[in-house]
Amino acid sequence: MxxxxxxxxxxxxxxxxxxxxxxxxxxxxxxxxxxxxxxxPSSEAPVVAFPAAPPAPAEPEPLPESVRSALAFLRNRLTGDYTVDEFGFDAELTETLVLPPLRALYEKWFRVDTFGVENLPATGGALLVSNHSGTLPLDALMTAVAVHDETGGRHLRGLGADLVFKMPLVGSFARKAGQTLACNADAERLLSGGELVGVWPEGFKGIGKPFSARYKLQRFGRGGFVSAAMRAGVPIIPVSVVGAEETYPKLGDLRLLARVLGLPYFPVTPFFPLLGALGAVPLPTKWTIEFGEPIRTDDFTPDAVDDPMLVFTLTDQVRESIQQALYRRLAQRKNIFRG
Structure with missing residues (x-):
């Protein structure tokens, strides 16, 4: 083998x-x-065609925050699921309807710069005392926006003149937006409840003064706001607003027409009433709002509020602090429209 x-x-x-x-x-x-x-014979493997899978449905884009807030507001209005405090303040309505248009004026029209926001307390009550000017009380509204946005959502509870609450529709809307009558009893209750309260002691004398007297503080009255702050033991924060004086330069006053309409004055400006409704558009001046260093009141004894000289001294101290801040800001300003 x-x-x-x-x-x-x-x-x-x-x-x-x-x-x-x-x-x-x-x-x-x-x-x-x-x-x-x-x-x-074939050099390639056979190709088998399968039908294409249908595309997955696209996920709907989330609604913008403003739309979601508006829908939530409407739902709560229809169901009655909202609260109003004892003074008539409706926080949800203020957040949804009042602040957004005011914020547009604040940011785009007046281009407000704020200073001293660290003087605004994060919690607890305080009394904000400000100068008043501009023919219409736009300075109070812009200060409310500044307080809300700079404190992360705290509302400024303004003390308004009785004329505001006598006007049809305006009075009820003002209460819903957080305003209340300028009286010591309401001020003390708000301050003791931990609210930020705003007061404009010049009143109609301040916003209705002629353009020639701009940035010159008028008399502050008998100092009732100081008494309210002392009883509540909260600090007083001086507030100085520059820019509001030039929004409606008041050149004259139609007093007869003002008496007929029940108004403290009827202003004549370079554009109103000459241009009608167009003349009511405020000039786009550049604003600054400064929150001054707080003046403490909790160091006084309970009976100190009955000392008229002490109350007058504190009132004058607040007024002088605001006036000096106005002069300082005016000296730094180069142009009323650019700041």
Whole structure:
């Protein structure tokens, strides 16, 4: 028998046959099956087409915050799910309807810069005392926006003249926006409740003064606001507003018409009433609002509020602080429209 590599040879009936082992280096694959006569040779695998999967539905974009707030406001109005405090203040209405248009004036029209915001307390009551000017009380509204935005949402509860609450619609709307009558009893209750209260002691004498007397503080009255702050034991924060005097420069006063309408004055400006409603648009002056260093009242004894000389001294101190801040800001201002 001759040696065969990787296989063994056997003789069957005189013929030599080769046996291929199942394992080892001599393994040979079985021959491939012959192609079908009907099939044609192909060099590429057949491609099977499947229908495309439908695209996933796009997720709806979230609604803007302003739209969500408006929808929530409408839902709460329809269901009655909102609160009003004992003074008639509706915080949700103020946040949704009152502050947004005022903020547009604050940021885009008057471009208000604020100073001394660190003097505004984060919690607890305080009395903000400000100068008053501009023919219309826009300075009070802009100060309310500044307080709200700079304190992270605290509302300024303004003390308004009785004329405001006698006007149809205006009075009820003012109460819903946080205003209340300028009296010591209401002021003390708000201050003792931890609210920020705003007062403008010049009153109509301040906003109605002629343009020639701009930035000259009028008399502050008998100091009732100081008494309220002393009884509540809260600080007094002087506030100085520059820019409001030039929004409606008051050149004259139609006193007869003012008496007929029951108003303290009827202003004549360079554009009103000459241009009608167009003349009522305020000039886009550049504003600054400065919150001065607080004047403490909690160091006084309870009976100190009955000392008229002490009350007068504190009143004069607040007035002088505001006046000096006005002079300082005016000296730094280069242009009434650019600041």
């Amino acid at each position: 001759s040696p065969v590599t990787g296989s063994e040879a056997h003789t069957v009936n005189g013929a030599e046959a080769q046996v291929i082992p199942l394992h080892g280096p001599g393994r040979v694959s079985p021959p491939a099956a012959p192609p079908s006569p009907s099939s044609e």
